[in-house]
Amino acid sequence: xxxxxxxxxxxxxxxxxxxxxxxxxxxxxxxxxxxxxxxxxxxxxxxxxxxxxxxxxxxxxxxxxxxxxxxxxxxxxxxxxxxxxxxxxxxxxxxxxxxxxxxxxxxxxxxxxxxxxxxxxxxxxxxxxxxxxxxxxxxxxxxxxxxx
Amino acid sequence: xxxxxxxxxxxxxxxxxxxxxxxxxxxxxxxxxxxxxxxxxxxxxxxxxxxxxxxxxxxxxxxxxxxxxxxxxxxxxxxxxxxxxxxxxxxxxxxxxxxxxxxxxxxxxxxxxxxxxxxxxxxxxxxxxxxxxxxxxxxxxxxxxxxxxxxxxxxxxxxxxxxxxxxxxxxxxxxxxxxxxxxxxxxxxxxxxxxxxxxxxxxxxxxxxxxxxxxxxxxxxxxxxxxxxxxxxxxxxxxxxxxxxxxxxxxxxxxxxxxxxxxxxxxxxxxxxxxxxxxxxxxxxxxxxxxxxxxxxxxxxxxxxxxxxxxxxxxxxxxxxxxxxxxxxxxxxxxxxxxxxxxxxxxxxxxxxxxxxxxxxxxxxxxxxxxxxxxxxxxxxxxxxxxxxxxxxxxxxxxxxxxxxxxxxxxx
Numbered sequence: 001x002x003x004x005x006x007x008x009x010x011x012x013x014x015x016x017x018x019x020x021x022x023x024x025x026x027x028x029x030x031x032x033x034x035x036x037x038x039x040x041x042x043x044x045x046x047x048x049x050x051x052x053x054x055x056x057x058x059x060x061x062x063x064x065x066x067x068x069x070x071x072x073x074x075x076x077x078x079x080x081x082x083x084x085x086x087x088x089x090x091x092x093x094x095x096x097x098x099x100x101x102x103x104x105x106x107x108x109x110x111x112x113x114x115x116x117x118x119x120x121x122x123x124x125x126x127x128x129x130x131x132x133x134x135x136x137x138x139x140x141x142x143x144x145x146x147x148x
Numbered sequence: 149x150x151x152x153x154x155x156x157x158x159x160x161x162x163x164x165x166x167x168x169x170x171x172x173x174x175x176x177x178x179x180x181x182x183x184x185x186x187x188x189x190x191x192x193x194x195x196x197x198x199x200x201x202x203x204x205x206x207x208x209x210x211x212x213x214x215x216x217x218x219x220x221x222x223x224x225x226x227x228x229x230x231x232x233x234x235x236x237x238x239x240x241x242x243x244x245x246x247x248x249x250x251x252x253x254x255x256x257x258x259x260x261x262x263x264x265x266x267x268x269x270x271x272x273x274x275x276x277x278x279x280x281x282x283x284x285x286x287x288x289x290x291x292x293x294x295x296x297x298x299x300x301x302x303x304x305x306x307x308x309x310x311x312x313x314x315x316x317x318x319x320x321x322x323x324x325x326x327x328x329x330x331x332x333x334x335x336x337x338x339x340x341x342x343x344x345x346x347x348x349x350x351x352x353x354x355x356x357x358x359x360x361x362x363x364x365x366x367x368x369x370x371x372x373x374x375x376x377x378x379x380x381x382x383x384x385x386x387x388x389x390x391x392x393x394x395x396x397x398x399x400x401x402x403x404x405x406x407x408x409x410x411x412x413x414x415x416x417x418x419x420x421x422x423x424x425x426x427x428x429x430x431x432x433x434x435x436x437x438x439x440x441x442x443x444x445x446x447x448x449x450x451x452x453x454x455x456x457x458x459x460x461x462x463x464x465x466x467x468x469x470x471x472x473x474x475x476x477x478x479x480x481x482x483x484x485x486x487x488x489x490x491x492x493x494x495x496x497x498x499x500x501x502x503x504x505x506x507x508x509x510x511x512x513x514x515x516x517x518x519x520x521x522x523x524x525x526x527x528x529x530x531x532x533x534x535x536x537x538x539x540x541x542x543x544x545x546x547x548x549x550x551x552x553x554x555x556x557x558x559x560x
Binding site: 004007042 | 513514558
Protein backbone atom coordinates (compact mmCIF):
# COMPACT_ATOMS: atom_id res chain seq x y z
CA UNK A 1 0.00 0.00 0.00
CA UNK A 2 3.05 2.30 0.02
CA UNK A 3 2.04 3.66 -3.40
CA UNK A 4 -1.37 4.69 -2.12
CA UNK A 5 0.11 6.33 0.97
CA UNK A 6 2.12 8.52 -1.39
CA UNK A 7 -1.06 9.57 -3.15
CA UNK A 8 -3.36 9.99 -0.19
CA UNK A 9 -1.10 11.87 2.22
CA UNK A 10 -2.66 13.16 5.42
CA UNK A 11 -2.53 16.79 4.18
CA UNK A 12 -4.51 15.79 1.09
CA UNK A 13 -7.17 13.93 3.06
CA UNK A 14 -7.38 16.89 5.45
CA UNK A 15 -7.92 19.39 2.62
CA UNK A 16 -10.46 17.02 1.02
CA UNK A 17 -12.48 16.67 4.23
CA UNK A 18 -12.08 20.31 5.27
CA UNK A 19 -11.57 22.33 2.11
CA UNK A 20 -10.26 25.88 2.55
CA UNK A 21 -11.78 28.94 0.91
CA UNK A 22 -15.07 27.29 -0.08
CA UNK A 23 -17.75 29.66 -1.27
CA UNK A 24 -18.48 32.33 -3.84
CA UNK A 25 -17.49 35.95 -4.49
CA UNK A 26 -19.68 38.64 -6.00
CA UNK A 27 -18.61 40.64 -9.05
CA UNK A 28 -16.31 42.34 -9.85
CA UNK A 29 -14.54 39.14 -8.82
CA UNK A 30 -14.22 36.95 -11.92
CA UNK A 31 -15.88 33.56 -12.06
CA UNK A 32 -14.40 30.77 -14.18
CA UNK A 33 -15.62 27.17 -14.50
CA UNK A 34 -13.36 24.23 -15.16
CA UNK A 35 -14.55 20.77 -16.20
CA UNK A 36 -12.91 17.45 -16.61
CA UNK A 37 -15.16 15.99 -19.32
CA UNK A 38 -13.76 12.49 -18.88
CA UNK A 39 -14.59 12.02 -15.22
CA UNK A 40 -17.18 14.70 -14.53
CA UNK A 41 -15.14 16.67 -12.01
CA UNK A 42 -15.99 20.34 -11.93
CA UNK A 43 -14.61 23.41 -10.20
CA UNK A 44 -15.58 27.07 -10.09
CA UNK A 45 -12.90 29.62 -9.19
CA UNK A 46 -13.93 33.07 -7.94
CA UNK A 47 -10.97 35.43 -8.06
CA UNK A 48 -10.65 39.00 -6.75
CA UNK A 49 -7.58 40.95 -7.86
CA UNK A 50 -6.89 44.48 -6.67
CA UNK A 51 -3.80 46.45 -7.65
CA UNK A 52 -2.05 43.33 -8.90
CA UNK A 53 -2.71 41.35 -5.73
CA UNK A 54 -4.96 38.29 -5.27
CA UNK A 55 -7.02 39.75 -2.45
CA UNK A 56 -9.46 36.86 -2.29
CA UNK A 57 -10.20 33.49 -3.86
CA UNK A 58 -13.16 31.17 -3.34
CA UNK A 59 -14.00 27.78 -4.78
CA UNK A 60 -17.02 25.60 -5.39
CA UNK A 61 -17.35 22.33 -7.26
CA UNK A 62 -17.33 18.61 -6.90
CA UNK A 63 -14.78 15.96 -7.56
CA UNK A 64 -12.40 13.39 -6.20
CA UNK A 65 -10.10 13.89 -3.23
CA UNK A 66 -7.18 14.82 -5.46
CA UNK A 67 -9.03 17.49 -7.45
CA UNK A 68 -10.67 18.96 -4.38
CA UNK A 69 -7.56 18.89 -2.17
CA UNK A 70 -5.48 20.34 -4.98
CA UNK A 71 -7.90 23.25 -5.39
CA UNK A 72 -7.98 23.87 -1.65
CA UNK A 73 -4.18 23.81 -1.37
CA UNK A 74 -3.97 26.08 -4.40
CA UNK A 75 -6.29 28.65 -2.87
CA UNK A 76 -4.20 28.78 0.29
CA UNK A 77 -1.01 29.08 -1.77
CA UNK A 78 -2.05 32.06 -3.90
CA UNK A 79 -4.28 34.09 -1.57
CA UNK A 80 -2.56 37.38 -0.66
CA UNK A 81 0.13 36.86 -3.30
CA UNK A 82 0.79 39.22 -6.17
CA UNK A 83 -0.47 38.08 -9.57
CA UNK A 84 3.13 37.51 -10.67
CA UNK A 85 3.82 35.40 -7.59
CA UNK A 86 0.61 33.45 -8.16
CA UNK A 87 1.63 32.74 -11.74
CA UNK A 88 5.03 31.60 -10.52
CA UNK A 89 3.39 29.17 -8.06
CA UNK A 90 1.24 27.82 -10.89
CA UNK A 91 4.37 27.34 -12.98
CA UNK A 92 6.21 25.52 -10.19
CA UNK A 93 3.22 23.29 -9.54
CA UNK A 94 2.70 22.42 -13.19
CA UNK A 95 6.39 21.65 -13.56
CA UNK A 96 5.98 19.25 -10.66
CA UNK A 97 3.04 17.57 -12.42
CA UNK A 98 4.20 17.49 -16.01
CA UNK A 99 7.68 18.91 -16.28
CA UNK A 100 10.32 16.98 -18.24
CA UNK A 101 11.81 15.69 -14.99
CA UNK A 102 8.41 14.86 -13.53
CA UNK A 103 9.78 12.16 -11.30
CA UNK A 104 11.52 13.13 -8.09
CA UNK A 105 11.52 16.83 -7.18
CA UNK A 106 14.71 18.13 -5.54
CA UNK A 107 14.61 19.18 -1.86
CA UNK A 108 14.81 22.85 -2.85
CA UNK A 109 11.87 22.43 -5.22
CA UNK A 110 9.87 20.78 -2.46
CA UNK A 111 10.68 23.63 -0.04
CA UNK A 112 9.46 26.15 -2.58
CA UNK A 113 6.16 24.27 -2.85
CA UNK A 114 5.45 24.13 0.88
CA UNK A 115 2.24 22.19 1.59
CA UNK A 116 1.72 21.72 -2.15
CA UNK A 117 4.54 19.21 -2.06
CA UNK A 118 2.00 16.78 -0.61
CA UNK A 119 0.67 16.45 -4.17
CA UNK A 120 4.04 15.25 -5.50
CA UNK A 121 2.91 11.61 -5.15
CA UNK A 122 0.22 12.17 -7.81
CA UNK A 123 2.90 11.96 -10.51
CA UNK A 124 3.17 8.23 -9.83
CA UNK A 125 -0.49 7.85 -10.85
CA UNK A 126 -0.60 9.34 -14.37
CA UNK A 127 -4.38 9.11 -14.77
CA UNK A 128 -4.80 11.31 -11.68
CA UNK A 129 -2.60 14.18 -12.89
CA UNK A 130 -5.56 15.72 -14.69
CA UNK A 131 -7.47 15.65 -11.39
CA UNK A 132 -4.67 17.59 -9.68
CA UNK A 133 -4.23 20.16 -12.45
CA UNK A 134 -7.90 21.00 -13.09
CA UNK A 135 -8.04 23.80 -10.48
CA UNK A 136 -4.73 25.27 -11.61
CA UNK A 137 -5.73 25.47 -15.25
CA UNK A 138 -8.95 27.14 -14.15
CA UNK A 139 -7.01 29.62 -12.00
CA UNK A 140 -4.75 30.47 -14.95
CA UNK A 141 -7.85 31.27 -16.98
CA UNK A 142 -9.22 33.42 -14.15
CA UNK A 143 -5.94 35.36 -13.87
CA UNK A 144 -6.00 35.92 -17.64
CA UNK A 145 -9.53 37.30 -17.36
CA UNK A 146 -8.65 39.72 -14.58
CA UNK A 147 -5.80 41.14 -16.64
CA UNK A 148 -8.05 41.72 -19.67
CA UNK B 149 -26.34 -29.26 -24.95
CA UNK B 150 -24.49 -26.55 -23.10
CA UNK B 151 -21.71 -27.42 -20.72
CA UNK B 152 -21.62 -23.99 -19.12
CA UNK B 153 -19.22 -23.73 -16.23
CA UNK B 154 -17.96 -20.23 -15.39
CA UNK B 155 -14.67 -21.67 -14.08
CA UNK B 156 -14.01 -23.19 -17.50
CA UNK B 157 -14.84 -19.86 -19.16
CA UNK B 158 -12.42 -18.19 -16.79
CA UNK B 159 -9.73 -20.67 -17.82
CA UNK B 160 -10.13 -19.43 -21.39
CA UNK B 161 -9.29 -15.81 -20.47
CA UNK B 162 -5.53 -15.27 -20.36
CA UNK B 163 -5.73 -11.86 -18.64
CA UNK B 164 -7.51 -13.34 -15.64
CA UNK B 165 -4.34 -15.27 -14.82
CA UNK B 166 -2.46 -12.02 -14.21
CA UNK B 167 -1.38 -10.71 -10.84
CA UNK B 168 -1.76 -6.94 -10.42
CA UNK B 169 -0.38 -5.01 -7.46
CA UNK B 170 0.23 -8.30 -5.69
CA UNK B 171 -3.34 -9.58 -6.11
CA UNK B 172 -4.95 -11.85 -8.70
CA UNK B 173 -6.68 -9.62 -11.23
CA UNK B 174 -10.37 -9.11 -10.41
CA UNK B 175 -12.01 -7.82 -13.55
CA UNK B 176 -15.34 -6.12 -12.86
CA UNK B 177 -15.54 -3.78 -15.85
CA UNK B 178 -17.20 -5.96 -18.49
CA UNK B 179 -19.76 -3.19 -19.02
CA UNK B 180 -16.93 -1.09 -20.50
CA UNK B 181 -15.30 -3.90 -22.43
CA UNK B 182 -15.13 -7.65 -22.07
CA UNK B 183 -12.11 -9.94 -21.99
CA UNK B 184 -11.80 -12.15 -25.08
CA UNK B 185 -11.44 -15.91 -24.67
CA UNK B 186 -8.55 -17.76 -26.29
CA UNK B 187 -10.83 -18.91 -29.14
CA UNK B 188 -11.34 -15.29 -30.26
CA UNK B 189 -7.67 -14.32 -30.04
CA UNK B 190 -6.64 -17.49 -31.87
CA UNK B 191 -9.22 -17.04 -34.64
CA UNK B 192 -7.85 -13.56 -35.36
CA UNK B 193 -4.27 -14.77 -35.12
CA UNK B 194 -4.97 -17.63 -37.52
CA UNK B 195 -6.70 -15.25 -39.91
CA UNK B 196 -3.70 -12.89 -40.04
CA UNK B 197 -1.21 -15.77 -40.19
CA UNK B 198 -2.85 -17.80 -42.96
CA UNK B 199 -5.82 -16.18 -44.68
CA UNK B 200 -5.32 -12.41 -44.73
CA UNK B 201 -6.23 -10.74 -48.02
CA UNK B 202 -8.66 -8.00 -48.95
CA UNK B 203 -12.28 -9.06 -49.22
CA UNK B 204 -14.73 -8.86 -52.13
CA UNK B 205 -11.96 -8.12 -54.66
CA UNK B 206 -9.25 -10.69 -55.39
CA UNK B 207 -9.91 -13.86 -57.36
CA UNK B 208 -7.03 -15.78 -55.83
CA UNK B 209 -7.43 -18.52 -53.23
CA UNK B 210 -6.63 -16.56 -50.05
CA UNK B 211 -8.84 -13.64 -51.12
CA UNK B 212 -11.70 -16.09 -51.50
CA UNK B 213 -10.89 -17.52 -48.05
CA UNK B 214 -10.83 -14.06 -46.44
CA UNK B 215 -14.15 -13.18 -48.07
CA UNK B 216 -15.69 -16.46 -46.92
CA UNK B 217 -14.48 -15.91 -43.34
CA UNK B 218 -15.81 -12.32 -43.34
CA UNK B 219 -19.19 -13.40 -44.67
CA UNK B 220 -19.31 -16.37 -42.30
CA UNK B 221 -19.08 -13.89 -39.44
CA UNK B 222 -22.05 -11.99 -40.86
CA UNK B 223 -24.06 -15.22 -41.01
CA UNK B 224 -23.05 -16.12 -37.45
CA UNK B 225 -24.25 -12.73 -36.17
CA UNK B 226 -27.56 -13.06 -38.05
CA UNK B 227 -28.13 -16.49 -36.48
CA UNK B 228 -27.14 -15.22 -33.01
CA UNK B 229 -29.72 -12.41 -33.22
CA UNK B 230 -32.41 -14.46 -35.02
CA UNK B 231 -32.44 -11.75 -37.70
CA UNK B 232 -35.68 -12.24 -39.66
CA UNK B 233 -34.08 -11.41 -43.03
CA UNK B 234 -30.79 -13.23 -42.48
CA UNK B 235 -27.20 -12.14 -43.07
CA UNK B 236 -27.93 -9.36 -45.59
CA UNK B 237 -29.50 -7.34 -42.75
CA UNK B 238 -26.23 -7.36 -40.78
CA UNK B 239 -23.97 -4.35 -41.36
CA UNK B 240 -20.49 -4.17 -39.88
CA UNK B 241 -19.54 -0.76 -38.50
CA UNK B 242 -16.68 0.49 -36.33
CA UNK B 243 -18.61 0.25 -33.05
CA UNK B 244 -22.03 0.81 -31.51
CA UNK B 245 -21.50 4.58 -31.65
CA UNK B 246 -20.92 4.50 -35.40
CA UNK B 247 -24.04 2.36 -35.78
CA UNK B 248 -26.12 5.12 -34.19
CA UNK B 249 -24.44 7.74 -36.36
CA UNK B 250 -25.31 5.63 -39.41
CA UNK B 251 -28.93 5.46 -38.25
CA UNK B 252 -29.17 9.21 -37.65
CA UNK B 253 -27.28 10.38 -40.72
CA UNK B 254 -28.73 7.90 -43.20
CA UNK B 255 -32.22 6.88 -42.07
CA UNK B 256 -32.75 10.04 -39.99
CA UNK B 257 -31.67 12.56 -42.61
CA UNK B 258 -33.67 10.77 -45.34
CA UNK B 259 -36.87 10.20 -43.37
CA UNK B 260 -37.18 13.07 -40.89
CA UNK B 261 -37.97 16.72 -41.45
CA UNK B 262 -38.19 19.77 -39.20
CA UNK B 263 -40.66 19.20 -36.37
CA UNK B 264 -40.52 15.38 -36.47
CA UNK B 265 -39.80 13.89 -33.07
CA UNK B 266 -37.21 11.34 -32.02
CA UNK B 267 -38.05 9.92 -28.58
CA UNK B 268 -35.12 8.81 -26.40
CA UNK B 269 -34.87 8.05 -22.69
CA UNK B 270 -33.03 9.75 -19.86
CA UNK B 271 -30.97 6.58 -19.34
CA UNK B 272 -29.36 6.55 -22.80
CA UNK B 273 -25.63 6.43 -23.44
CA UNK B 274 -24.31 9.56 -25.19
CA UNK B 275 -23.97 7.41 -28.36
CA UNK B 276 -27.77 7.36 -28.58
CA UNK B 277 -28.17 11.05 -27.71
CA UNK B 278 -25.52 13.15 -29.43
CA UNK B 279 -26.17 11.96 -33.04
CA UNK B 280 -29.82 13.02 -32.58
CA UNK B 281 -28.83 16.44 -31.27
CA UNK B 282 -26.50 16.77 -34.25
CA UNK B 283 -29.43 15.96 -36.55
CA UNK B 284 -31.62 18.42 -34.64
CA UNK B 285 -29.04 21.14 -35.16
CA UNK B 286 -28.80 20.27 -38.87
CA UNK B 287 -32.47 19.87 -39.88
CA UNK B 288 -34.60 20.93 -36.92
CA UNK B 289 -36.04 17.69 -35.57
CA UNK B 290 -37.25 17.61 -31.97
CA UNK B 291 -35.48 15.34 -29.47
CA UNK B 292 -37.69 14.24 -26.58
CA UNK B 293 -36.92 12.09 -23.55
CA UNK B 294 -38.81 9.45 -21.57
CA UNK B 295 -38.10 10.12 -17.89
CA UNK B 296 -36.72 7.72 -15.30
CA UNK B 297 -38.61 7.00 -12.06
CA UNK B 298 -37.10 7.15 -8.58
CA UNK B 299 -36.91 3.35 -8.64
CA UNK B 300 -34.77 3.46 -11.79
CA UNK B 301 -37.40 2.41 -14.36
CA UNK B 302 -38.61 4.18 -17.48
CA UNK B 303 -41.58 6.36 -16.60
CA UNK B 304 -44.13 5.13 -19.13
CA UNK B 305 -47.19 6.64 -17.43
CA UNK B 306 -47.46 9.40 -20.03
CA UNK B 307 -46.13 7.40 -22.98
CA UNK B 308 -49.13 8.15 -25.21
CA UNK B 309 -48.54 11.85 -24.78
CA UNK B 310 -44.78 11.51 -25.32
CA UNK B 311 -45.38 9.55 -28.54
CA UNK B 312 -47.24 12.41 -30.22
CA UNK B 313 -45.45 13.36 -33.46
CA UNK B 314 -42.78 10.70 -32.90
CA UNK B 315 -41.23 8.99 -35.95
CA UNK B 316 -38.57 7.02 -34.11
CA UNK B 317 -38.19 5.72 -30.56
CA UNK B 318 -34.56 4.89 -29.73
CA UNK B 319 -33.94 3.17 -26.41
CA UNK B 320 -31.38 1.04 -24.64
CA UNK B 321 -32.26 -2.59 -23.95
CA UNK B 322 -30.25 -2.34 -20.73
CA UNK B 323 -28.85 0.72 -18.98
CA UNK B 324 -25.06 0.76 -18.77
CA UNK B 325 -25.32 2.62 -15.45
CA UNK B 326 -28.41 1.28 -13.67
CA UNK B 327 -28.53 -2.26 -15.03
CA UNK B 328 -32.24 -1.68 -15.71
CA UNK B 329 -33.63 -3.91 -18.47
CA UNK B 330 -36.27 -2.07 -20.48
CA UNK B 331 -39.53 -3.53 -21.89
CA UNK B 332 -38.48 -3.60 -25.55
CA UNK B 333 -41.49 -5.49 -26.92
CA UNK B 334 -43.91 -3.18 -25.12
CA UNK B 335 -42.10 -0.13 -26.55
CA UNK B 336 -42.06 -1.70 -30.03
CA UNK B 337 -45.81 -2.22 -29.89
CA UNK B 338 -46.42 1.32 -28.61
CA UNK B 339 -44.16 2.85 -31.28
CA UNK B 340 -45.69 0.82 -34.10
CA UNK B 341 -49.21 1.73 -32.96
CA UNK B 342 -48.47 5.38 -33.79
CA UNK B 343 -46.59 4.56 -37.00
CA UNK B 344 -43.14 5.09 -35.45
CA UNK B 345 -40.12 2.78 -35.62
CA UNK B 346 -38.11 1.41 -32.70
CA UNK B 347 -34.29 1.40 -32.56
CA UNK B 348 -32.57 -0.51 -29.76
CA UNK B 349 -29.16 0.00 -28.18
CA UNK B 350 -28.04 -3.55 -27.50
CA UNK B 351 -24.52 -2.69 -26.30
CA UNK B 352 -25.17 -3.98 -22.77
CA UNK B 353 -27.75 -6.65 -23.55
CA UNK B 354 -26.39 -8.82 -26.39
CA UNK B 355 -23.55 -10.37 -24.36
CA UNK B 356 -25.60 -11.01 -21.24
CA UNK B 357 -28.97 -12.42 -22.33
CA UNK B 358 -30.52 -14.11 -25.38
CA UNK B 359 -31.40 -11.75 -28.24
CA UNK B 360 -34.32 -12.62 -30.50
CA UNK B 361 -35.09 -9.90 -33.03
CA UNK B 362 -38.32 -11.58 -34.07
CA UNK B 363 -39.63 -11.60 -30.49
CA UNK B 364 -38.37 -8.06 -29.79
CA UNK B 365 -40.07 -6.79 -32.98
CA UNK B 366 -37.79 -3.74 -33.10
CA UNK B 367 -36.71 -2.15 -36.39
CA UNK B 368 -33.04 -1.36 -35.75
CA UNK B 369 -30.41 -2.73 -33.35
CA UNK B 370 -26.90 -1.46 -32.61
CA UNK B 371 -24.07 -3.00 -30.58
CA UNK B 372 -20.30 -3.46 -30.35
CA UNK B 373 -18.28 -6.67 -30.59
CA UNK B 374 -15.85 -5.83 -27.81
CA UNK B 375 -18.54 -5.92 -25.13
CA UNK B 376 -19.47 -9.49 -26.16
CA UNK B 377 -16.04 -11.17 -25.86
CA UNK B 378 -15.02 -9.98 -29.35
CA UNK B 379 -12.39 -7.50 -30.49
CA UNK B 380 -12.50 -3.70 -30.57
CA UNK B 381 -12.88 -1.94 -33.92
CA UNK B 382 -16.08 -3.61 -35.09
CA UNK B 383 -19.73 -3.01 -34.31
CA UNK B 384 -23.01 -4.16 -35.75
CA UNK B 385 -25.95 -2.29 -37.17
CA UNK B 386 -29.01 -4.37 -37.89
CA UNK B 387 -32.12 -3.09 -39.65
CA UNK B 388 -35.12 -4.66 -41.33
CA UNK B 389 -34.25 -5.44 -44.93
CA UNK B 390 -36.92 -3.18 -46.43
CA UNK B 391 -35.79 -0.24 -44.30
CA UNK B 392 -32.11 -0.77 -45.15
CA UNK B 393 -32.89 -1.10 -48.86
CA UNK B 394 -34.53 2.33 -48.82
CA UNK B 395 -31.71 4.06 -46.93
CA UNK B 396 -29.02 6.16 -48.64
CA UNK B 397 -25.35 5.35 -47.97
CA UNK B 398 -23.67 6.84 -44.89
CA UNK B 399 -19.93 6.86 -45.67
CA UNK B 400 -18.80 7.00 -49.29
CA UNK B 401 -15.83 5.30 -50.95
CA UNK B 402 -14.68 1.96 -52.26
CA UNK B 403 -16.85 -1.10 -51.87
CA UNK B 404 -20.15 0.74 -51.41
CA UNK B 405 -20.75 1.72 -55.05
CA UNK B 406 -22.69 0.21 -57.91
CA UNK B 407 -21.02 2.43 -60.49
CA UNK B 408 -18.90 5.60 -60.54
CA UNK B 409 -18.35 7.95 -63.47
CA UNK B 410 -17.30 11.57 -63.82
CA UNK B 411 -20.97 12.41 -63.48
CA UNK B 412 -21.64 10.70 -60.15
CA UNK B 413 -22.20 7.32 -58.52
CA UNK B 414 -24.82 4.72 -57.77
CA UNK B 415 -24.92 2.70 -54.54
CA UNK B 416 -24.30 -1.00 -54.06
CA UNK B 417 -27.05 -3.14 -52.58
CA UNK B 418 -27.21 -3.70 -48.81
CA UNK B 419 -25.09 -4.58 -46.83
CA UNK B 420 -22.16 -3.46 -49.05
CA UNK B 421 -23.82 -0.03 -49.37
CA UNK B 422 -22.98 0.68 -45.74
CA UNK B 423 -19.48 -0.79 -45.65
CA UNK B 424 -17.29 1.75 -47.43
CA UNK B 425 -13.59 1.03 -47.61
CA UNK B 426 -11.70 -2.07 -46.46
CA UNK B 427 -13.74 -3.37 -43.55
CA UNK B 428 -12.37 -4.70 -40.22
CA UNK B 429 -11.86 -8.23 -41.57
CA UNK B 430 -9.83 -9.76 -38.75
CA UNK B 431 -12.21 -8.16 -36.27
CA UNK B 432 -15.19 -9.70 -38.05
CA UNK B 433 -13.47 -13.08 -37.81
CA UNK B 434 -12.98 -12.43 -34.08
CA UNK B 435 -16.61 -11.40 -33.69
CA UNK B 436 -17.71 -14.59 -35.45
CA UNK B 437 -15.59 -16.61 -33.04
CA UNK B 438 -17.05 -14.72 -30.08
CA UNK B 439 -20.58 -15.45 -31.29
CA UNK B 440 -19.81 -19.15 -31.64
CA UNK B 441 -18.19 -19.15 -28.20
CA UNK B 442 -21.26 -17.53 -26.62
CA UNK B 443 -23.56 -19.93 -28.47
CA UNK B 444 -21.50 -22.77 -27.03
CA UNK B 445 -22.10 -21.40 -23.53
CA UNK B 446 -25.78 -20.74 -24.35
CA UNK B 447 -26.97 -17.22 -23.64
CA UNK B 448 -29.71 -18.52 -21.34
CA UNK B 449 -27.03 -20.02 -19.10
CA UNK B 450 -24.96 -16.84 -19.23
CA UNK B 451 -28.01 -14.80 -18.20
CA UNK B 452 -28.81 -17.17 -15.33
CA UNK B 453 -25.20 -17.12 -14.11
CA UNK B 454 -25.00 -13.33 -14.16
CA UNK B 455 -28.37 -13.03 -12.40
CA UNK B 456 -26.98 -15.27 -9.66
CA UNK B 457 -23.81 -13.12 -9.39
CA UNK B 458 -25.84 -9.91 -9.32
CA UNK B 459 -28.29 -11.10 -6.67
CA UNK B 460 -25.39 -12.28 -4.50
CA UNK B 461 -23.49 -9.00 -4.90
CA UNK B 462 -26.54 -6.81 -4.21
CA UNK B 463 -27.30 -8.79 -1.04
CA UNK B 464 -23.75 -8.77 0.25
CA UNK B 465 -23.12 -5.08 -0.53
CA UNK B 466 -26.17 -4.28 1.52
CA UNK B 467 -25.49 -6.69 4.39
CA UNK B 468 -21.81 -5.97 4.84
CA UNK B 469 -21.96 -2.19 4.61
CA UNK B 470 -25.33 -1.67 6.21
CA UNK B 471 -26.63 0.79 3.64
CA UNK B 472 -23.46 2.90 3.44
CA UNK B 473 -22.98 1.66 -0.13
CA UNK B 474 -25.97 3.11 -1.98
CA UNK B 475 -26.93 1.15 -5.09
CA UNK B 476 -27.84 3.39 -8.04
CA UNK B 477 -30.17 0.97 -9.78
CA UNK B 478 -32.90 -1.59 -9.02
CA UNK B 479 -32.31 -3.39 -5.72
CA UNK B 480 -33.31 -6.85 -6.98
CA UNK B 481 -32.53 -8.84 -10.14
CA UNK B 482 -36.08 -8.40 -11.43
CA UNK B 483 -35.63 -6.93 -14.96
CA UNK B 484 -32.07 -6.05 -14.12
CA UNK B 485 -28.66 -7.09 -15.46
CA UNK B 486 -25.20 -7.43 -13.97
CA UNK B 487 -24.13 -3.79 -13.94
CA UNK B 488 -23.98 -2.40 -10.40
CA UNK B 489 -23.40 1.33 -9.91
CA UNK B 490 -22.91 2.60 -6.39
CA UNK B 491 -22.24 5.70 -4.38
CA UNK B 492 -20.47 5.92 -1.03
CA UNK B 493 -20.90 9.13 0.93
CA UNK B 494 -17.53 10.71 1.62
CA UNK B 495 -15.57 8.68 -0.93
CA UNK B 496 -15.50 9.88 -4.52
CA UNK B 497 -15.80 7.15 -7.18
CA UNK B 498 -12.36 8.06 -8.51
CA UNK B 499 -10.83 7.44 -5.11
CA UNK B 500 -12.79 4.20 -4.68
CA UNK B 501 -11.43 2.96 -7.99
CA UNK B 502 -7.90 4.01 -7.08
CA UNK B 503 -7.94 2.08 -3.81
CA UNK B 504 -9.59 -0.91 -5.51
CA UNK B 505 -6.81 -0.93 -8.11
CA UNK B 506 -4.33 -1.48 -5.30
CA UNK B 507 -6.26 -4.71 -4.63
CA UNK B 508 -6.14 -5.66 -8.31
CA UNK B 509 -9.87 -4.90 -8.61
CA UNK B 510 -10.97 -3.18 -11.83
CA UNK B 511 -14.13 -1.07 -11.63
CA UNK B 512 -15.14 2.01 -13.57
CA UNK B 513 -15.59 5.49 -12.04
CA UNK B 514 -17.25 8.38 -13.82
CA UNK B 515 -20.43 9.43 -15.57
CA UNK B 516 -20.36 6.37 -17.89
CA UNK B 517 -21.25 8.55 -20.91
CA UNK B 518 -24.72 9.06 -19.44
CA UNK B 519 -24.63 12.63 -18.13
CA UNK B 520 -28.40 13.28 -18.40
CA UNK B 521 -28.98 10.23 -16.17
CA UNK B 522 -26.32 11.39 -13.67
CA UNK B 523 -28.03 14.76 -13.50
CA UNK B 524 -31.42 13.08 -13.01
CA UNK B 525 -30.12 11.50 -9.80
CA UNK B 526 -28.04 14.50 -8.67
CA UNK B 527 -24.74 12.71 -9.18
CA UNK B 528 -21.51 13.65 -10.91
CA UNK B 529 -20.18 10.15 -11.03
CA UNK B 530 -20.66 6.63 -9.73
CA UNK B 531 -18.36 3.66 -9.32
CA UNK B 532 -19.57 0.73 -11.38
CA UNK B 533 -18.85 -2.99 -11.11
CA UNK B 534 -20.07 -5.17 -13.97
CA UNK B 535 -19.99 -8.90 -14.59
CA UNK B 536 -19.23 -11.12 -17.56
CA UNK B 537 -19.69 -14.86 -18.18
CA UNK B 538 -16.23 -15.48 -16.65
CA UNK B 539 -17.08 -13.68 -13.38
CA UNK B 540 -17.33 -15.62 -10.12
CA UNK B 541 -18.66 -14.85 -6.64
CA UNK B 542 -15.00 -14.76 -5.56
CA UNK B 543 -14.72 -11.55 -7.64
CA UNK B 544 -17.37 -10.07 -5.37
CA UNK B 545 -15.35 -11.24 -2.33
CA UNK B 546 -12.39 -9.22 -3.60
CA UNK B 547 -14.62 -6.22 -4.35
CA UNK B 548 -16.09 -6.20 -0.85
CA UNK B 549 -12.71 -6.47 0.89
CA UNK B 550 -11.29 -3.68 -1.25
CA UNK B 551 -14.34 -1.47 -0.62
CA UNK B 552 -13.87 -2.01 3.11
CA UNK B 553 -10.31 -0.76 2.78
CA UNK B 554 -11.38 2.31 0.75
CA UNK B 555 -14.00 3.25 3.32
CA UNK B 556 -11.55 2.85 6.18
CA UNK B 557 -8.97 5.01 4.41
CA UNK B 558 -11.46 7.81 3.83
CA UNK B 559 -13.23 7.38 7.15
CA UNK B 560 -16.58 6.76 5.48
